[in-house]
Amino acid sequence: AQSVTQLGSHVSVSEGALVLLRCNYSSSVPPYLFWYVQYPNQGLQLLLKYTTGATLVKGINGFEAEFKKSETSFHLTKPSAHMSDAAEYFCAVSDQAGTALIFGKGTTLSVSS
Amino acid sequence: SQTIHQWPATLVQPVGSPLSLECTVEGTSNPNLYWYRQAAGRGLQLLFYSVGIGQISSEVPQNLSASRPQDRQFILSSKKLLLSDSGFYLCAWSAITGDSPLHFGNGTRLTVT
Numbered sequence: 001a002q003s004v005t006q007l008g009s010h011v012s013v014s015e016g017a018l019v020l021l022r023c024n025y026s027s028s029v030p031p032y033l034f035w036y037v038q039y040p041n042q043g044l045q046l047l048l049k050y051t052t053g054a055t056l057v058k059g060i061n062g063f064e065a066e067f068k069k070s071e072t073s074f075h076l077t078k079p080s081a082h083m084s085d086a087a088e089y090f091c092a093v094s095d096q097a098g099t100a101l102i103f104g105k106g107t108t109l110s111v112s113s
Numbered sequence: 114s115q116t117i118h119q120w121p122a123t124l125v126q127p128v129g130s131p132l133s134l135e136c137t138v139e140g141t142s143n144p145n146l147y148w149y150r151q152a153a154g155r156g157l158q159l160l161f162y163s164v165g166i167g168q169i170s171s172e173v174p175q176n177l178s179a180s181r182p183q184d185r186q187f188i189l190s191s192k193k194l195l196l197s198d199s200g201f202y203l204c205a206w207s208a209i210t211g212d213s214p215l216h217f218g219n220g221t222r223l224t225v226t
Contacts (some may be wrong), residue, residue, distance in 0.1 A: 032212050034214055036217075041201075041220070041222065042219055042220065043119075043203055043205075043217030043218050043219045043220050044203070044205075044215070044217045045217075046214045046215075046216070049212070049214055051212035052212075090156065090157065092215075094212075100147060100159050100172075101215055103149075103156050103157040104156060105155060105156035106156050106157075
């Protein structure tokens with residue numbers, strides 16, 4: 001069975017600093033991996049996804065993530081944080097059957113000026 | 114383009130009352146449909162998913178039920194609400210292929226009093 005662990009329930013950075021949100025997964029088959037962002041009282045919005053091919057995936061709003069099979073990781077990064085990046089971020093994994101996504105518990109990103 | 118509608122946005126219900134949350138998808142056929150619940154600090158919990166009309170899979174035993182009376186309609190119900198049913202309920206859809214992301218509605222904030 002698949003599972004997702006997001007290290008750090010809360011991450012704080014200064015505006016302009018590097019953002020790094022960590023995600024490790026467990027899967028018995030090659031996974032599909034996703035990052036979502038959620039703003040208060042809204043649904044989740046897809047940031048990026050990894051299915052096959054290039055292991056460095058670029059998404060919206062300047063975010064990117066790298067799939068590292070040897071480390072079973074899919075960490076999310078952004079070179080320079082913006083105040084508007086403050087939100088909750090979820091990592092998710094799906095098996096190739098695509099029945100459903102399994103989500104991590106989320107990481108709240110705070111950005112200070 | 115595809116859109117997902119979920120209503121109501123907020124709901125306050127007394128303990129023991131019934132519940133009906135509705136979700137509809139436009140612009141796609143035969144989607145997979147999902148109900149998730151989000152509680153503070155606990156991430157997203159998959160409640161139900163459906164791969165077709167009348168086909169419902171339950172992930173967590175509880176006093177909630179789901180139905181899919183039409184291809185693009187998904188309903189979450191309860192005969193008698195409990196205090197523990199309070200939370201943020203999210204409907205989502207995906208295409209039937211495993212690498213397809215979930216697309217979420219804006220959610221329903223349910224408070225059981």
